[in-house]
Amino acid sequence: MVRLPSFLRWIYPNAIWNLPSERKVVYLTFDDGPNPVVTEKILALLEDYQAKATFFCIGKNIEQHPELFKLVKEKGHHIGSHTYSHINGWKSNSKDYLTDYQKGCDLAGSNLFRPPYGRILLNPLQTIQKQDKVIMWDILSKDYDASITPETVLNNVLRNIKPGAIIVFHDSEKAKKNVLAVLPQLLQYLKQLGYAMEAIPY
Numbered sequence: 001m002v003r004l005p006s007f008l009r010w011i012y013p014n015a016i017w018n019l020p021s022e023r024k025v026v027y028l029t030f031d032d033g034p035n036p037v038v039t040e041k042i043l044a045l046l047e048d049y050q051a052k053a054t055f056f057c058i059g060k061n062i063e064q065h066p067e068l069f070k071l072v073k074e075k076g077h078h079i080g081s082h083t084y085s086h087i088n089g090w091k092s093n094s095k096d097y098l099t100d101y102q103k104g105c106d107l108a109g110s111n112l113f114r115p116p117y118g119r120i121l122l123n124p125l126q127t128i129q130k131q132d133k134v135i136m137w138d139i140l141s142k143d144y145d146a147s148i149t150p151e152t153v154l155n156n157v158l159r160n161i162k163p164g165a166i167i168v169f170h171d172s173e174k175a176k177k178n179v180l181a182v183l184p185q186l187l188q189y190l191k192q193l194g195y196a197m198e199a200i201p202y
Contacts, residue, residue: 008118008136014129016200018138020164025196027164028053029137030179031082031114033171034061034068041180042171043075049187051197053077055171056114056135059084059104078199080112080135081105089120097124105132111202135200138165143178150181157186161193166200 009017019027028046033039033055046053055072057079062069073079084104089097101124105113113132120128128134139160143153157167169179190197 011122012120012125012134012136015125015134015136016166017136018164018166019200022163023196024163024194025198026161026190027166027200028169028197029056029080029114029135029166029200030054030169030171031056031116032061032086032175033057034065034072035171035173036065036068037173038176038179039065039068039072039171042169042183043072043077045180045183045187046077046197047075048184049191049197051187051190052199053197054080054112054135054200056080056082056112057104057108058082058086059107062107076199078112078202079108079110080114080200081108081110081132082114083116086116088117089115089124090117094121094123094127097121098127101128112200135166137168138162139167141167141169141178141182143175143182144170144172146174146177148178150178153178154182154185157182158189161190161195163195 081104084100087100111132112135114135141153141157
């Protein structure tokens with residue numbers, strides 16, 4: 001599914017799925033970085049189109065690549081946490097999940113949080129929402145799927161574009177082929193349509 005199944009919106013009604021707006025604006029997000037193979041290339045593309053984005057970073061990647069993490073912030077993009085170890089919320093008990101979440105949150109230094117895979121149990125979700133904004137998404141690009149072409153990834157996004165949409169890409173090696181091919185085409189398309197590309201507000 002490119003758009004998240006509606007039953008998950010019902011389960012997590014207080015999560016942020018999009019940011020409806022009368023302006024032509026979309027919110028690009030990148031999960032799983034920072035990654036030395038991909039992240040700098042993405043930053044350069046965003047700069048070429050005066051686009052800002054939100055990077056949901058994995059804590060252990062922040063530890064391994066602190067200068068790259070610093071560069072993301074220096075370029076004016078926003079940071080969100082994506083846990084410390086990309087833990088699966090449907091396969092972890094609440095205590096372990098919250099420990100992993102908190103470690104990642106401390107490293108990211110942000111009040112924006114995205115659960116890996118969009119999966120989280122209700123108990124940790126309720127705890128996290130007392131201090132952070134839980135950011136889901138409106139459009140899943142599926143750039144991480146190496147079995148599909150960049151053209152398919154681009155179409156996944158384009159057919160669902162609307163003002164206020166939150167779009168998920170990944171700055172990971174697994175997504176490299178697709179995201180680096182698709183992103184310049186998408187940025188050009190959005191610019192031609194008069195869309196602003198902004199970071200999710202803190």
